[in-house]
Amino acid sequence: MIFDSHAHMDTEEFNEDRAEVLERIHSGKISYVLNPGVDLTSSRDAVKLAEEYPWIYAAVAYHPHETRHLSLDILDEIEALAAHPKVKAIGEIGLDYYWDHSPRDLQQFWFRQQIRLAEKLEMPIIIHDREAHGDIYQILMEESAFDKIKVLFHCYSGSAEFAKQLREKDCYFSIAGPVTYKNNKKAAGILAEIPLDRMLVETDAPFLTPEPFRGKRNDPSYIDHTVQKVAELKGLSFEEVAAVTSENAKRFFGIEE
Ligand SMILES: [Zn+2]
Numbered sequence: 001m002i003f004d005s006h007a008h009m010d011t012e013e014f015n016e017d018r019a020e021v022l023e024r025i026h027s028g029k030i031s032y033v034l035n036p037g038v039d040l041t042s043s044r045d046a047v048k049l050a051e052e053y054p055w056i057y058a059a060v061a062y063h064p065h066e067t068r069h070l071s072l073d074i075l076d077e078i079e080a081l082a083a084h085p086k087v088k089a090i091g092e093i094g095l096d097y098y099w100d101h102s103p104r105d106l107q108q109f110w111f112r113q114q115i116r117l118a119e120k121l122e123m124p125i126i127i128h129d130r131e132a133h134g135d136i137y138q139i140l141m142e143e144s145a146f147d148k149i150k151v152l153f154h155c156y157s158g159s160a161e162f163a164k165q166l167r168e169k170d171c172y173f174s175i176a177g178p179v180t181y182k183n184n185k186k187a188a189g190i191l192a193e194i195p196l197d198r199m200l201v202e203t204d205a206p207f208l209t210p211e212p213f214r215g216k217r218n219d220p221s222y223i224d225h226t227v228q229k230v231a232e233l234k235g236l237s238f239e240e241v242a243a244v245t246s247e248n249a250k251r252f253f254g255i256e257e
Pocket of ligand 1: 204
């Protein structure tokens, strides 16, 4: 059984067949899904899904793309949602300097505010980092995040060197579909720096579909291909990677059963 630590099942891509997909994946290999929020609506929808399905958990927050729409009043509403017992993290938060959908100074301001919220609530954070490794690290250091809360880099996309640096801060790393892409030559070197007890797996559905389904809508059942690739690169069995990453995800999110 596999814990998909990051899937956006609330998105419109699943509006036609969400219940069917959820039924199919949970009767297959998926034991748990963590559905992160990207804004207030998706955070509310993630909580709703978590209320409906015992095996779905939620995270709530504003994605860096959406921070131009965030205000202190809205952040209060995110904080109120975070009190729900099925909400297990603040995420996804961070910086995205690839798309720059929100101005960088706003992204940084709200990244800090949401780290502080997580610290106040003593909740782990899920980080979205795209081409912003240096600033992400600096802000996490300035906010003492590594000392105060658990930190997960979702769809880890940094170098082997950065992974080493984060490993020393006891970070968690989530591996997604791009590890299966044929042009991903750095994956083995990066995975070598990530300790097995700090590794999670995810689909980031409906995005980042692994090979051989790249281009189609992603859903959590495709996580097999990511687990298989991680197993190959780490010299482990599929079953071992599935079991250990599931245990890690439960420990990271504080899920007891
Ligand atoms: Zn995501």
